Amino acid sequence: MTKLSAVRRRFSPRAATALAFATALLTVPFGAAHAQMFGYAPMQPLAYPQDQGYSRGYTNQAPQAVDEDAALPERLRKQIVSFDRSEPAGTIVIDTGNTYLYYVLGNGRAIRYGVGVGRDGFTWSGVQSVARKAEWPDWHPPAEMIARQPYLPRFVAGGPGNPLGARAMYLGSSEYRIHGTNDPSTIGKFVSSGCIRMTNEDVIDLFGRVNVGARVVVLPKSAPLMAKGGDKGGDRSGDAVRKRPAATTLPSGRQALSIATSSVN
Numbered sequence: 001m002t003k004l005s006a007v008r009r010r011f012s013p014r015a016a017t018a019l020a021f022a023t024a025l026l027t028v029p030f031g032a033a034h035a036q037m038f039g040y041a042p043m044q045p046l047a048y049p050q051d052q053g054y055s056r057g058y059t060n061q062a063p064q065a066v067d068e069d070a071a072l073p074e075r076l077r078k079q080i081v082s083f084d085r086s087e088p089a090g091t092i093v094i095d096t097g098n099t100y101l102y103y104v105l106g107n108g109r110a111i112r113y114g115v116g117v118g119r120d121g122f123t124w125s126g127v128q129s130v131a132r133k134a135e136w137p138d139w140h141p142p143a144e145m146i147a148r149q150p151y152l153p154r155f156v157a158g159g160p161g162n163p164l165g166a167r168a169m170y171l172g173s174s175e176y177r178i179h180g181t182n183d184p185s186t187i188g189k190f191v192s193s194g195c196i197r198m199t200n201e202d203v204i205d206l207f208g209r210v211n212v213g214a215r216v217v218v219l220p221k222s223a224p225l226m227a228k229g230g231d232k233g234g235d236r237s238g239d240a241v242r243k244r245p246a247a248t249t250l251p252s253g254r255q256a257l258s259i260a261t262s263s264v265n
Contacts, residue, residue: 068184068199076114076188078202083110087217092130092178092210094196094218096123099188101178101196103209113206115178116186116197124194125220128171130178130212134158137168142175145193166200167207171216178216179203 069077076099087093089106096117102110117123136158146152156162165180178196180203181187187199196218198206 068201071184072114072187072199078111078113078205080105080109081112082108084108087215090211090214092206092214092216094216095223096125096219097221097223099190101198101206103206111209113198113202114187116181116189116191118192118194119190122192122194123190123221124176125218128174128176128216128218130169130210130214130216131172132170133207133210133212134168134170135207136166137162137164137177137179139164144175165198165203167203169207169210178206 081102083102083104085093085104087104089104091104093102093104093110094100094115094117095102099115099117101113101115103113104110138158139156139162141149141152141154146154158164160182163182164177165182168177168179170177176194176196178198180200181197182200184199186192186197191197
């Protein structure tokens, strides 16, 4: 018997089958091969919702920037207006009764944004300062909110499904924040538990302008209208509102839960 025939005899059909299977594994991605071996579909990567409603297709990319302002009524869109208060540049003024936020530019001018404010029984007034800023902030519902809505989660990671939206500016040691929202339809309404809501587009713009320590003046609901002009297209003389870069990078490896802002009271 030759050496070749001996090798062929030892190379049994079972060994040939094993060799073919191993070769197949080397040519198939590990995840797919593992799924074929154990009889289940490979797990899809965790994904972020693609649309701002967070209810349709999913993708591993951050949400695409959208022009949320374009969907707002004209009066709630970001614009430069004349401003007749004596607040120094860099101050934020909340006109609660008219659902506006003003970022004071100085020289009698301010950028005006439409906002959502506290509903009946949850409006407040006073002076605070921006204690800290956060991008894609986590949300820990306060005890008072959980007492009213015990079904709420105790923690929601930052991301597009988070009611705080893309940015948050925390006011002093209070529970109040100026923050984004995953429900732009609440802008211009009395809907929150006292926080000031902005579209994600607007809060990203404001976030880039405001410094920690900035003064925040929240006016009573009965305060008179402060700005002159702007309600019919705004005072467009001078510089237009310069958009800030809309960085939409999400926290790595997080975000699994989506809580609609409209369901949070």
